[in-house]
Every structure is written in structure tokens, then in C-alpha cells.
Amino acid sequence: MDLSQWKRVVIKVGSALIAPHRKGCSSHYLLSIAQFIVRLRANGVQVVLVSSGSVAAGSHLFPETENVNIALKKAMAAAGQTEMMATWDRLFDFPTAQILLTHGDLRDRERYVSIRDTIFSLLDNGVLPIINENDTVTTDDLKVGDNDNLSAMVAASADADALIICSDVDGLYDKNPNTHDDAVLLPEVTTIDSRIFAMGGGATSAVGTGGMKTKIEAAEKATSHGIDTFIVNGFTATTFNTLLEGKNPGTHFRPYAKPMQEHVHWMTHTASEQGELVVDNDFDTTFVDGQQLTSDEIVEVNGSFAVGDTILLRKDDGTRIAKARSNYSSCLLSFIADQEDREFAGEFQNKTGPIISKKNIAVLEKQ
Numbered sequence: 001m002d003l004s005q006w007k008r009v010v011i012k013v014g015s016a017l018i019a020p021h022r023k024g025c026s027s028h029y030l031l032s033i034a035q036f037i038v039r040l041r042a043n044g045v046q047v048v049l050v051s052s053g054s055v056a057a058g059s060h061l062f063p064e065t066e067n068v069n070i071a072l073k074k075a076m077a078a079a080g081q082t083e084m085m086a087t088w089d090r091l092f093d094f095p096t097a098q099i100l101l102t103h104g105d106l107r108d109r110e111r112y113v114s115i116r117d118t119i120f121s122l123l124d125n126g127v128l129p130i131i132n133e134n135d136t137v138t139t140d141d142l143k144v145g146d147n148d149n150l151s152a153m154v155a156a157s158a159d160a161d162a163l164i165i166c167s168d169v170d171g172l173y174d175k176n177p178n179t180h181d182d183a184v185l186l187p188e189v190t191t192i193d194s195r196i197f198a199m200g201g202g203a204t205s206a207v208g209t210g211g212m213k214t215k216i217e218a219a220e221k222a223t224s225h226g227i228d229t230f231i232v233n234g235f236t237a238t239t240f241n242t243l244l245e246g247k248n249p250g251t252h253f254r255p256y257a258k259p260m261q262e263h264v265h266w267m268t269h270t271a272s273e274q275g276e277l278v279v280d281n282d283f284d285t286t287f288v289d290g291q292q293l294t295s296d297e298i299v300e301v302n303g304s305f306a307v308g309d310t311i312l313l314r315k316d317d318g319t320r321i322a323k324a325r326s327n328y329s330s331c332l333l334s335f336i337a338d339q340e341d342r343e344f345a346g347e348f349q350n351k352t353g354p355i356i357s358k359k360n361i362a363v364l365e366k367q
């Protein structure tokens, strides 16, 4: 871990640190995080903050504690968000900016690029971006659902060197330390595999979302982009002094030695498929030597997608092969795949170009 190499860092702060008693925001734990941000910036490191806590911060404004439905949670988020932003803003003597996002924004390539450009413009002008999910407008289909995964998507979009997830525990343990006295902390994780995923349970606090499961998912997203990822305890000020000394105070997930290319990473970890192409079971999945998918190999076109949308390629037996950018709409693909005259279909495709281009294919490793 070499802090002097960090140019850009994303720090994610969990709800328990923002509103520990659900009586509005408290700056109690945020002070040491704010000091850490100030020190990093003084050392020339650009910082992006992903802050949870709008629901936890706003809940005290609503007397209803039983039957908290989705509409009420959204109202808490709307009210808590301003309180949370005001609390952060008071802690800094430089400007802050609020960015509220949904998965619908991040999975759209144009909007994703626009978000990235905005983050860079803010950073280049000394403004601290503070990001949260736009809870009031999300639907099941549109939301990321937890800020751990959101912070990893943000870290990838901002091309960060490190992602620091500040939580209410010291890091990843081999089992939940809140329910197992014999749980052991893992200081370092080099490979995120099913064994690591099996360790991560859900949240046990009243305010957290996702627990360790979503933090491990976030670490997988970030490390595959080449980003050093840490889960640390945000309750203790020593955490941040240790980080500034270049030491790891929690769990360090090592980045991939060979990170994915940027657009392949986005397709794999951020974009969600708008439809799917089902291909023959004997389809060669290596995509080598300029080999191209032809309409002859398409068994079925599912869903409705436009040119440029991300689609899933899967075999007839259900095996997920790859995510790719479609150069054809679902209508056009159905049309050529349904042609009985295969020569016409072949010629049509030769003239129109490849259905998917090699540079826009993200092969899914876990098949």
C-alpha cells in the first residue's frame, strides 16, 4: 500500500456513522473522516465521498415507527439528505457538491460518461463531490440498492486508485463478528472467490443495508478495475491515522494484476442487459481470430433493445457467455434470424456489419 501513488480516492461512509442514534445527523464520527479528507486533499489527492445515511438521518422527523412503507422511507431520504449535506458541508472550508444517482443513470453509457465528466470537473475545481443514491425516485428496476456497490461503480467511473469503505466493524471477518465471538479478522484478501463470499452476511444494525455481502461485491467490482479496496472501521479515529501512515487498519482487497479494460468493466459490472440473444450450444465462446456471431447461430432474440444497448449472449442450455453492445436492434435481429433464405440473411449481415464487435464484448468468466 503506497499512499504517495494515490491520485484519486473514493471514501464510502455507512449510515451508522452519519446518524448513529437515528436522531438526526451527528458529526461525532464524521469529524475524523472529514479531517482525513482534508489531509488527503492537502497531500494532492482528489477525494470523492459516497455518503449513505439520508434515511437514517431523516427518520426522526417522522413519528411513524411501525409500518414504515416505501413512500415513507423515500420521504425520510428526501428530508434526511438535506440534513446530511448540511452536516458534511459545515465540516469543510471548501465547497461541496451533491450528486444523486440511480442505477438507471449509471447503466446508460451516455449518462455514465456525463456523470464521470461532472465528477472530474468538480475535482479539478477543488469541489468535493458527495454522492448518494437518489432514493426518492428509484424503483426496483432502477436502483443500485446499496451504497457499497454504488461506491464501487463511482470509483470505477472516477478511475480511482483506492476505495475506502468506512463501516461499523473493523473489516471482513471469517464470520459475522456481531453474532460470533470467535470471528477472526482477515487483514488481506488477494482473491475474491466463493469462500470469501460465503463469509459475508447481511446487516445486523437497524440502519445498515447489505452488510458484508454488498461490500465484498463492491470489492470485486473495484479490484477488477485495478482499485485498492479497504473495509475499515469508521468509528475509530485511529483508523484514519493508520491509513495516513500508509498502513492497513482493516481488510485490504488487492487489485487485479491485470485490470479489465474500462468499457469491458462497465459492461460487466455496471450495465445491465436490455435483452438477450440465445445461440447454439456448440457456439465457440472464445471470440478469437475475428470470429463473429452470425444470424445463423441465433436461436432466439428475447426482449426489446435498441442499437447500442447492452445485451446478454447465452447458450440454449442457459450458460451465460458474454455481455455485449448490440449493433442491431432486437427488431432487426429477429427479422434476419427468422429469414428462411439464409443467403439473404448472410448478405444482409455482410452489408450491415457485425452483430456485436469484438471490442465491445465482455466475456463472463463464471460460466
Ligand SMILES: Nc1ncnc2c1ncn2[C@@H]1O[C@H](COP(=O)(O)OP(=O)(O)O)[C@@H](O)[C@H]1O
Residues within 6 Å of the ligand: 013, 014, 015, 016, 052, 166, 167, 168, 169, 171, 172, 173, 174, 175, 176, 177, 178, 199, 200, 201, 202, 203, 204, 205, 207, 208, 209, 210, 211, 212, 213
Ligand atoms: N463476515 C463479516 N464480517 C464483518 N461484518 C459482517 C460479516 N457478515 C456480516 N457482517 C455485518 O455487516 C455489518 C456492516 O454492514 P452494514 O450494516 O451494511 O454497514 P454500513 O452501514 O457501514 O454499510 C456489520 O455490522 C455486521 O453485522
Ligand SMILES: N[C@@H](CCC(=O)OP(=O)(O)O)C(=O)O
Residues within 6 Å of the ligand: 013, 014, 015, 016, 051, 052, 053, 054, 055, 056, 077, 132, 133, 135, 145, 146, 147, 148, 207, 208, 209, 210, 211
Ligand atoms: N441511500 C441510502 C443508504 C443505502 C445504504 O447502502 O446504506 P449503508 O449500508 O449504510 O451504506 C440512504 O442514504 O439512506
